Amino acid sequence: MKLYDAMAPNPRRVRIFMAEKGIELPIEHLELMEGQSRKPEFMAKNSLGETPVLELDDGRYLTESIAICRYLEHLYPEPTRFGKPQKNKHSSKCGRAGWSS
Numbered sequence: 001m002k003l004y005d006a007m008a009p010n011p012r013r014v015r016i017f018m019a020e021k022g023i024e025l026p027i028e029h030l031e032l033m034e035g036q037s038r039k040p041e042f043m044a045k046n047s048l049g050e051t052p053v054l055e056l057d058d059g060r061y062l063t064e065s066i067a068i069c070r071y072l073e074h075l076y077p078e079p080t081r082f083g084k085p086q087k088n089k090h091s092s093k094c095g096r097a098g099w100s101s
């Protein structure tokens with residue numbers, strides 16, 4: 001995997017998420033002010049010309065910061081940053097409130 005990164009808010013969200021989880025990946029930094037995300041080779045990865053982009057090992061690309069964070073959470077579940085499902089707690093609350101599940 002490889003992260004296409006830039007000095008901007010949405011790529012920063014992914015970088016912070018990775019730092020909190022201790023994930024290290026190859027990173028290619030793009031200079032947005034120089035139009036590097038609008039060059040044809042990058043537009044082929046994300047036709048919107050935006051960062052961040054996560055290149056997967058199978059050649060596909062994830063082009064939304066939250067989707068990238070969720071994908072990384074799936075690959076590296078600990079320490080969790082999205083929380084863990086509490087199925088039993090939820091269904092028992094529904095039961096008490098008269099909902100069926």
Ligand SMILES: N[C@@H](CCC(=O)N[C@@H](CS)C(=O)NCC(=O)O)C(=O)O
Pocket residue numbers: 006008009010011032037038049050051052063064065066
């Ligand atoms: N929905 C996208 C938005 C990404 C986005 O807006 N990226 C900006 C930086 S914060 C960008 O790369 N802009 C480059 C450009 O518009 O040329 C996400 O959250 O990943």
